Amino acid sequence: MSLTEDARLDPALRRLIGVILLGGALGILNSTMVAVGIDRLASEFDASLSTIGWVSTGFLLAVTVTIPVTGWAGDRFGGRRMWLAGLGVFLLGSLGCGLAWDAGSLIVFRVLQGVGAGILDPLVLTLLARAAGPRHAGRVMGLMAAVLSLGPVLGPVVGGVVLAGMGWRWMFLLSVPIGVLALVLARRVMPEDLPTERARARLDVLGVALLGPGFASLLLVLSQAADRAEFLAWPVLVPLAVSLALLAGYAVHALRRDRPLVDLRLFARGGFAASVTVMALTGLAMFASLVALPLYFQQTHGHGALAAGLLVAPLGVGAAVAAPLAGRVSDRIGSRNLALAGGFLAALSAFAFTRIGPETGEVWVVLAGLAIGVGLGFVGPPAMGSLYRTLPGPLVPQGSSVLYMLNQLGGSIGIAVVAFTMQTAADTLAGFHGVYWFLTSAILVLLAASALLPGRPAKVLVARGDAR
Known part of the structure; x- marks a missing residue:
């Protein structure tokens, strides 16, 4: 199935996309809820920021490691079975996190959550890419990015509300009823699928x-x-x-x-290396910001978790607004120019964060967060769309796995860099500046990689034909 010219979807396809996005949003929402609670968790368990940082880093690392195995398992057992299995594992991890008794047990159950998310995440990309087809890849990737960007919008706010009124355990336990709903709907809506021709391949x-x-x-x-x-x-x-x-x-x-497990020869294909490099650096910048900004508002300005979450939310709003527009436009004009424009805005915003001083008004910090969200929102969907327009159909699942794995690995590295920089800096503001000097450099590399993305769609379609 593919999208029609006017983007009106068949009702069955709309339901399928909705159920897929509900399950895929679980991990994103949970990650961003936890980001605003890092300071609180460190206090609750009497642990360092670098140790508690593994609550987020361990989750993302588990996602990264599980994703390529999911590519093989999806071929071997079918997408529907793996989707239901992923939801079940994520639910068990969420329940365990809510019942954790120390920092170590919390990290272990977060890793289990990450395994569940690592099963779900590449299936989201693969199923949506197959539904869209290469002609509308940017549009559907933009839709996915917009929905998943609600995590950075809602996660910090919901996390702040939960921490203020319900306690830290409910940051994880709230995923249980949502996951159960996603599991019930998936059993009803997702069709059975047969293993692919690659099913006989050994792990x-x-x-x-x-x-x-x-x-x-x-x-x-x-x-x-x-x-x-x-x-x-x-x-x-x-x-x-x-x-x-x-x-x-x-x-x-x-x-x-x-x-x-991951075919390194894919990196020799056209703009594939550029696409996954851009997505890895986008993940690094986004997740690092989602951890660094709440810490800045809490430790420099003395805000509670809820206020910090509200002040960070504009970053996600910017990404959620920009992503669908960027995806739709990239189907018409190509990926390169949009990603370059978004990367340039994100680089300027990251540099602006290095200029923040003790007297800087919070409104300027919020506006800089909004700007970096808009910039990254204009980078992600075009980069994802270019990958699905240039890879032959049989290589889409493998390409999806590599893309999402490197995006999550970039996020893991971003969180670890924040923990290291904030832990070793003389004070919170110096650490914050160090984080954004690093991100400014990373986004400049992103700009260089964006220049290698495919141009107008006509050129992309030729590349796709050659690849076959």
């Missing part, structure tokens, strides 16, 4: 053993460095060496195997 067990621990060790480097306020210490250097060895081993393995 790349060695790839899983190399890639997952490789990413985990990489993020452990930042966590250990934040705890010790230095890089040249064995608890930092050992996981760094392990990470480099595992990831290098995976690269050698993947280039020798016919069907690796």
